[in-house]
Amino acid sequence: SAVISQKPSRDICQRGTSLTIQCQVDSQVTMMFWYRQQPGQSLTLIATANQGSEATYESGFVIDKFPISRPNLTFSTLTVSNMSPEDSSIYLCSVEAPGQGPPDTQYFGPGTRLTVL
């Protein structure tokens, strides 16, 4: 399966600031996704990062708050903008790589643990 890295692995930020999280994959992948996992909760999909076009956001998530870039087939960024303590969460990048595992399977990066003070 694809090897996925994320930077930073963790950060502590002040409210009102922004943080950009990077996701790098060691091979070209068709689909990349960004999830949020709040403390003690399951995974919630924020958006699908589309290469060469705007991301597709899920209900409750907007581009102004979570701008996403996907400049090529191996890299994506998620920015958490104008942060508040409610944004404290783990942010996970995942990829779907046809031919590198069972069909439709998503593989996850190690995550970025964000704490907003």
Added chain:
Amino acid sequence: QKEVEQNSGPLSVPEGAIASLNCTYSDRVSQSFFWYRQYSGKSPELIMSIYSNGDKEDGRFTAQLNKASQYVSLLIRDSQPSDSATYLCAVRELTGGGNKLTFGTGTQLKVEL
């Protein structure tokens, strides 16, 4: 709203026993089903995938799918302390939902010595 439901647990089983984890889903057109294991502080890792009715075995793990009942389960035989983790059920739609997975809230499994 499409939902995936799991008992949050914790489910406690003695070492060597069979652990049974259950998941129900609401969307009848769902076609792909996954079990992920998540250790505390780590990201989810794929354990099993299943696509058709019946059982699928991989080592100590068996996934069971019943589409008529909208039910998928994971059995872990000869449970080990290293199996202690949260197990997430995930369901993918064939159409309409694009390529996204919907996750359950997870079941915490504790394997006791």
